[in-house]
Amino acid sequence: MTPVPSRQGAARERAPRVGAGRFPWLLVVPAVVGIAFLVLPFAGLLIRAPWSTLGTRLLMPEIRGALLLSLGTATLATAIALVLGVPLAWLLARAAFPGRRVVRALVTVPMVIPPVVGGVALLLALGRRGVVGQYLDAWFGYTMPFTPAAVVAAQVFVAMPFLVISVEGALRGADRRYEEAAATLGATRVTVFRRITLPMVLPGVAAGAVLCWARALGEFGATITFAGNFPGRTQTMPIAVYLAMQTDPESAIVLSLVLLLVSLLILVSLRERWVGAL
Amino acid sequence: MPRPRGARTQVIGAAIAAVGLLAAAACGQVEDGGQGGGSGGAETRTLTVFAAASLTESFTTLKKRFETDNPGVTVEFNFGGSSELAQQINEGAPADVFASANPANMDLVADEGDAEGEPTVFAQNTLEIAVPPDNPADIQELDDLAAENTKVALCAAEVPCGSAAEKVMAETGVEITPVTEEEDVKAAMTKVELGEVDAALVYKTDVIAAGDKVKGIAFPESEHAVNDYPIAPLKDAPEADLAAEWIALTTSDTGTKVLTDAGFRAP
Numbered sequence: 001m002t003p004v005p006s007r008q009g010a011a012r013e014r015a016p017r018v019g020a021g022r023f024p025w026l027l028v029v030p031a032v033v034g035i036a037f038l039v040l041p042f043a044g045l046l047i048r049a050p051w052s053t054l055g056t057r058l059l060m061p062e063i064r065g066a067l068l069l070s071l072g073t074a075t076l077a078t079a080i081a082l083v084l085g086v087p088l089a090w091l092l093a094r095a096a097f098p099g100r101r102v103v104r105a106l107v108t109v110p111m112v113i114p115p116v117v118g119g120v121a122l123l124l125a126l127g128r129r130g131v132v133g134q135y136l137d138a139w140f141g142y143t144m145p146f147t148p149a150a151v152v153a154a155q156v157f158v159a160m161p162f163l164v165i166s167v168e169g170a171l172r173g174a175d176r177r178y179e180e181a182a183a184t185l186g187a188t189r190v191t192v193f194r195r196i197t198l199p200m201v202l203p204g205v206a207a208g209a210v211l212c213w214a215r216a217l218g219e220f221g222a223t224i225t226f227a228g229n230f231p232g233r234t235q236t237m238p239i240a241v242y243l244a245m246q247t248d249p250e251s252a253i254v255l256s257l258v259l260l261l262v263s264l265l266i267l268v269s270l271r272e273r274w275v276g277a278l
Numbered sequence: 279m280p281r282p283r284g285a286r287t288q289v290i291g292a293a294i295a296a297v298g299l300l301a302a303a304a305c306g307q308v309e310d311g312g313q314g315g316g317s318g319g320a321e322t323r324t325l326t327v328f329a330a331a332s333l334t335e336s337f338t339t340l341k342k343r344f345e346t347d348n349p350g351v352t353v354e355f356n357f358g359g360s361s362e363l364a365q366q367i368n369e370g371a372p373a374d375v376f377a378s379a380n381p382a383n384m385d386l387v388a389d390e391g392d393a394e395g396e397p398t399v400f401a402q403n404t405l406e407i408a409v410p411p412d413n414p415a416d417i418q419e420l421d422d423l424a425a426e427n428t429k430v431a432l433c434a435a436e437v438p439c440g441s442a443a444e445k446v447m448a449e450t451g452v453e454i455t456p457v458t459e460e461e462d463v464k465a466a467m468t469k470v471e472l473g474e475v476d477a478a479l480v481y482k483t484d485v486i487a488a489g490d491k492v493k494g495i496a497f498p499e500s501e502h503a504v505n506d507y508p509i510a511p512l513k514d515a516p517e518a519d520l521a522a523e524w525i526a527l528t529t530s531d532t533g534t535k536v537l538t539d540a541g542f543r544a545p
Contacts, residue, residue: 120468120472123468123472123474124472127472127474128473128474129472129473129474145457145458145469145474146429146457146458146474224460224461224465225465227458228431228457228458228459228460228469229434229458229459229460229461230456230457230458230459231459234458239461242461243434243436243437243461244436245361245362246359246361246434246436246437247361247436249365
């Protein structure tokens, strides 16, 4: 991959100059308040965690099942979102077609509606009596709700928009002259996309995928509505946390810490490898 | 070098001050809302009732009655899952009365010493089988739920309707394998209403509240799991006398009538 000059690179060169002028109070004060607001709740979790019984609680088999299911479904959902979402982002950023604004608005709808409503919508579309689902049931005898496939479907529905928005932004920010140059040199549209466009927006794709994965991992409302809750089959970590909260808040805190730790580990390591390469 | 370091200390100081200000502002508002006019006597007073979500309809009806009988009083509700409400109360939420959907969550509050006196059981709820109006699996009795290929939604054992269902299964030996263990009774109802499951074990009150969207089938084995609803005034109630009056209303003939209309049983 040949290095492509990007705006981010330019920003990095400028960065040290911040220290040269007056201290940027207007930025630092709200930033510190922002950090405090985001971190304090986690501090609360850590302080209230039942450290003495942590080990025995972690060994509960339900936790392992829920964690593995969560990691597996979130990863699969991200893969599907990449396959569908990157072309969709390209369409929104580069192709001119009537109704593009409407399509873009529709794509972002899952980000703003309450996830539980998204889950009901999925039931109405893909459920046993849903618009499409009734034919799946009648023709193939297949019903999606209450299966791991439904967990993935709910996660893709809720998380894919984050990837699409992020990749579309990267595509809009990318310098189109490289694509045009490649095209004038005889490259086909597919080649241009594969060899020029994609490498240029790769950091955006990676950031979008990480965001999408994180959102899928934390998905609760649409999942429990569309896929229900059955231990080992559709019970993801957030659902296990919610149910533990009903009877045993301490277990819920432990489960939250596990989810927090695993997602932090993965996000930090991915960031170093991909996004950090910016 | 000394200059930036001094600046950093100042930044942290400013941030702490800002957070402190925010916290102070938030606390001030809570107090205003909770005790607004509490000392003012007869003018405007607010009774805050934390109640299980299943009481939404009946308590809203009783609120009108209570506000007519007590001019200048406004009843405010916080409806939710009993366990969340219990947690909020134990964390110091400003409430006068707690009405729980089961004794266990009332005990959570009582054990922390946040309830005042003994809780009173003011209503009971029993399970019913809810099926879609066309009853696709032709469910007639509890045994039918154990049949293979019948899709059943139960509540998770962690929530009251789920523990009631478990009790019924343990007492009768009927083994139901659900396709899903729902997080609350309303979610189980949604699955029935949309026809995603053939049946669910839910409360009679939920069947009545859903109207003709589902059909309810009563079953005699439900006697094994009658669910008590306790109510109690809270220790730091800003409006202790109003709290007592509200509890008196829920256990009065008027209260019982409203509750039984909604599908509850008088204790």
